[in-house]
Amino acid sequence: MSPxxxxxxxxxxxxxxxxxxxxxxxxxxxxxxxxxRVSCDAWAAGGQGSGPVRP
Incomplete structure (x- = not known):
């Protein structure tokens, strides 16, 4: 990766x-x-997400 x-x-x-x-x-x-699911939930909530991300 170039600087x-x-x-x-x-x-x-x-x-x-x-x-x-x-x-x-x-x-x-x-x-x-x-x-x-995680990225679309966050986008739909205006970047707030719908809760904690679980493994």
Whole structure:
């Protein structure tokens, strides 16, 4: 990951824009019902979510 592609970096995390190489993972995440339940609930609630995230 080139330093110029990083939008935010902490000790444990580096956020960057999606790239074409991310497509397979994004498709898999969007196909996971549990991921979509949590992310869609949060989006529908204006980012507040509907409760705690459980493993």
């Amino acid at each position: 110029s592609s990083v939008l935010l970096r902490t000790e444990r995390l580096a956020l960057r824009r999606f790239t074409a190489e991310d497509a397979e993972l994004v498709v898999a995440l969007h196909g996971d019902p549990e991921v979509m």
